[in-house]
Amino acid sequence: MSGSNGSPRDLKAGGSLHGRVRVPGDKSISHRALLFGAIAEGTTTIEGLLPAEDPISTAACLRLMGTTISPIQSGEMVTIEGVGLDGLQEPSEILDCGNSGTTMRLMLGLLAGREGRHFVLTGDASLRRRPMKRVGQPLSLLGADVRGRDRGNLAPLAVQGQKLRGAVVGTPVASAQVKSAILLAALTADGATSVIEPAHSRDHSERMLRAFGADLEVGGEMGRHILVRPGATLKGQHVVVPGDISSAAFWLVAGALVPGAKITVENVGLNPTRTGILEVLEMMGASINVLNRRDVAGEPVGDLQVSHGPLKAFQFGEEIMPRLVDEVPILSVAACFCDGESRISGASELRVKETDRLAVMARQLKAMGADIDEHEDGLTIRGGRPLKGAELDSETDHRVAMSLAIAGLMAVGDSRITRSEAAAVSYPTFWDDLERLRR
Numbered sequence: 243m244s245g246s247n248g249s250p251r252d253l254k255a256g257g258s259l260h261g262r263v264r265v266p267g268d269k270s271i272s273h274r275a276l277l278f279g280a281i282a283e284g285t286t287t288i289e290g291l292l293p294a295e296d297p298i299s300t301a302a303c304l305r306l307m308g309t310t311i312s313p314i315q316s317g318e319m320v321t322i323e324g325v326g327l328d329g330l331q332e333p334s335e336i337l338d339c340g341n342s343g344t345t346m347r348l349m350l351g352l353l354a355g356r357e358g359r360h361f362v363l364t365g366d367a368s369l370r371r372r373p374m375k376r377v378g379q380p381l382s383l384l385g386a387d388v389r390g391r392d393r394g395n396l397a398p399l400a401v402q403g404q405k406l407r408g409a410v411v412g413t414p415v416a417s418a419q420v421k422s423a424i425l426l427a428a429l430t431a432d433g434a435t436s437v438i439e440p441a442h443s444r445d446h447s448e449r450m451l452r453a454f455g456a457d458l459e460v461g462g463e464m465g466r467h468i469l470v471r472p473g474a475t476l477k478g479q480h481v482v483v484p485g486d487i488s489s490a491a492f493w494l495v496a497g498a499l500v501p502g503a504k505i506t507v508e509n510v511g512l513n514p515t516r517t518g519i520l521e522v523l524e525m526m527g528a529s530i531n532v533l534n535r536r537d538v539a540g541e542p543v544g545d546l547q548v549s550h551g552p553l554k555a556f557q558f559g560e561e562i563m564p565r566l567v568d569e570v571p572i573l574s575v576a577a578c579f580c581d582g583e584s585r586i587s588g589a590s591e592l593r594v595k596e597t598d599r600l601a602v603m604a605r606q607l608k609a610m611g612a613d614i615d616e617h618e619d620g621l622t623i624r625g626g627r628p629l630k631g632a633e634l635d636s637e638t639d640h641r642v643a644m645s646l647a648i649a650g651l652m653a654v655g656d657s658r659i660t661r662s663e664a665a666a667v668s669y670p671t672f673w674d675d676l677e678r679l680r681r
C-alpha cells in the first residue's frame with residue numbers, strides 16, 4: 243500500500259473535503275497527564291489520551307521506572323498507578339524518548355531531583371540534534387546535574403539526581419517545555435521556586451498541576467510569573483484530553499483553502515495560549531465558527547466549523563508565536579494560496595523543532611514552484627500562483643508531512659510524499675481521516 247512501511251505515498255490533487263472529523267487528543271496535555279499521573283498518589287485515569295508515538299515514548303520511559311500504565315490504545319481509557327512524588331525507580335535501561343522533545347525536556351525536570359538515582363536519556367536522530375541546554379541550564383540553578391554531548395546540550399544525556407533547592411529562574415526562551423521542566427523539578431526542591439518567562443507559553447502544566455493538588459500560583463503580566471511551593475502531595479485525577487488544536491489546524495486550513503470544502507472539527511481544545519491559528523485565520527478572512535463552547539476538566543473546548551472562501555495574505559511575528567508555534571508549517575502552505583505577500587517573522591524557534599521547519603518548508607514548497615524567501619527568523623511567501631504536484635519529502639517531520647498533504651491537494655498535478663508515515667508521531671489516523679473527508 244502506498245505510504246506504508248516507509249514507501250512513498252501517492253497523493254492525488256483536486257477534489258473537495260466534507261464532513262465531520264474528531265482529531266486525536268492533545269499531545270501536550272497527553273504527555274502531562276501521563277507524567278503527573280505517574281508522580282501522583284493513587285490512580286489516574288485518562289480519557290482521550292493521544293495514542294501516538296510521542297506519548298507512547300513518555301509512557302515507555304515511565305514504565306521503565308516502575309510505573310504501571312495500562313496499554314495505550316485508541317478509544318481506551320488509560321489507567322496509571324502513581325508512585326508518588328519521589329517514587330520513580332532508577333531504571334536499568336536507557337530511557338528512549340524517541341522523536342519527542344516534550345518527553346525528554348519534561349523528563350529532565352522530573353528526574354533532576356530524584357536524589358541518588360542515575361538516568362540516561364536518548365532519542366532518535368532528530369531529537370539527538372535538538373538543544374537541551376535550555377532546560378539543563380535553568381535546572382542547574384536549582385542544583386541539577388545534567389550532562390551530555392556538546393557541553394551538556396545534546397543527548398544522550400545523563401542525569402545524576404540531586405537534592406534540589408528552590409530558586410528564582412528566568413527562562414531564556416518562551417518555551418512551555420522549559421517552563422514545565424522547572425515546575426516539575428520545583429515540586430520536590432527545598433524552598434519555593436519562581437519561574438519567569440519572557441512571554442507566556444502554553445499553560446497546560448500550570449492548569450493540570452493545580453488540579454492534581456500542587457501548590458502553584460500564577461501571576462504577573464499575562465501569567466508570565468509562576469510560583470511553586472513544594473510539600474503538597476499530588477493526588478491521582480480523572481483527566482479528559484481534548485482534541486489537539488495543532489492537529490485540527492490541518493483541517494482548518496484545508497477547509498478554508500479547498501474549493502467547496504466544509505468541515506466540522508469536533509471537540510478541539512481552545513486554551514487561549516494555543517489559539518493563535520484562529521487569530522491568523524480570522525486575519526485572513528477565513529470563515530470559522532466556534533460551536534458548543536464548553537469547559538472540560540479545566541480546559542476550554544469547542545467544535546470548529548470551517549468553509550472555503552477567499553483568503554487574504556497575512557503577517558505575524560514574535561508576539562503571537564508562542565500561541566501558534568506548531569502551526570507555522572501549515573500556515574506557510576496557506577500563504578501560497580493567498581493573493582499577495584505574506585510574512586512570518588519572529589519564528590527562529592522553528593529551526594530547532596523536529597526539523598528546521600523554516601528550511602524544510604521553504605525547500606519542499608519551492609519544489610512545488612512556490613515563491614518563498616527564507617529568512618533567519620521567518621519566511622516571506624508571495625502567494626496566488628498555482629503550485630504544481632511534485633516529489634515531496636516530510637524529512638521525517640510529522641507536521642511537515644501533514645502540511646505537504648494539504649499543499650498537494652491544492653496543487654495542479656499529483657504528488658508523492660516520502661516518509662509520510664512521520665504523521666504518526668502526533669496524528670496516527672491523519673491519512674485515513676483525509677481519505678474519509680475527500681469521499
Ligand code: S3P
Pocket residue numbers: 269270271273344416417418419420422443444567568591
Ligand atoms: C510543547 C511546547 C512547544 C511545542 C511542542 C509541545 C509542550 O515547544 O512546539 O510541540 O508540550 O510543552 P516549546 O515549548 O519548546 O516551544
